[in-house]
Amino acid sequence: MLLVMERDATAAQVEAAVRRIGEMGLEARVLAGPVRTTIAVLGSSGSVDAARFADLAGIREAVPVSEPYRQASREVHPENTVIALPGGASVGGDEVVVMAGPCAVESEALILETARLVRDAGATVLRGGAFKPRTSPYSFQGLGEPALHWLARARAETGLAVATEVLEVESVELVARYADILQVGARNMQNFPLLRAVGRTGKPVLLKRGYAATVTELLLAAEYVLAEGNPHVILCERGVRGFDGASRFLLDLNAISQVHRLSHLPIIADPSHGTGQRSAVPAMARAAVAAGADGLLVEVHPAPERALSDGLQTITPAKFSEMMRQCRAIAKVIGRRIAEGQ
């Protein structure tokens, strides 16, 4: 951190700041400039709390020089993190990994059918919720454990890896027995005990950005998983609240480049929740691949109009197949490729 003093700061005020830094167990280096004095605060292993200087006179600004997250930071870890998935695909390298399936697992037959359809169209990961975080307690909440069995069955039949959401600390162990990727939803992005618990499993974690969370908050949430010794974090941009009711959420494609600049962790895009609107999904998927997304998370259902959740933003297998063809062409232009199954 740098403490920038006021132009008319007195020597006593500079000394008081230096003393406070010493009291914090840190080292102060005073840089006397022609116009003002700046004090570099050195030797901290985490971020320095600016509030510790708030009561001192003569300080104009406390400027952080490093990011508040450490393990998620590209400064600390310049190389991209590449996460290998069962089935051979990997997230964070040249491949763009497509995860597709219904919002919720609705029956064994339906998840098997959808798994085959999305695999044939080129997806490498099957998504589907067994435990659903619904805005209303009266909405369909998911079928729970039986749905996990059906997902495992779909994996065995299709070779797709399985991503499914874990809602609470108590079910981490159960979900981790079935899932290849543990999804932490937008509403749980700052559920810190849950982040720690999925961190302890060591399994890949798909961490969705809260819809009112900043990129810094997303990376700090990832830091909780990393701090448990689990380096396998896949971030997901899934849309933030906008001011315009024309679409349910605003897919923040800029977050993809911000995350790539600030962090080595892969980030995928979810054009389904990111728009809330079926007609917008293929265009936003294409745009996300063009923007450098390391993958896509897309809701697909054989009959979206009958889906028990998120039908309005869910596309048909035929639309998904067409979207995949377009995304393959876009990936190629930017020197990437859509991950293929084995």
Ligand code: PEP
């Ligand atoms: C989902 O992926 O079905 C989901 C509930 O997403 P989010 O947490 O982004 O709302």
Ligand code: MN
């Ligand atoms: Mn959904």
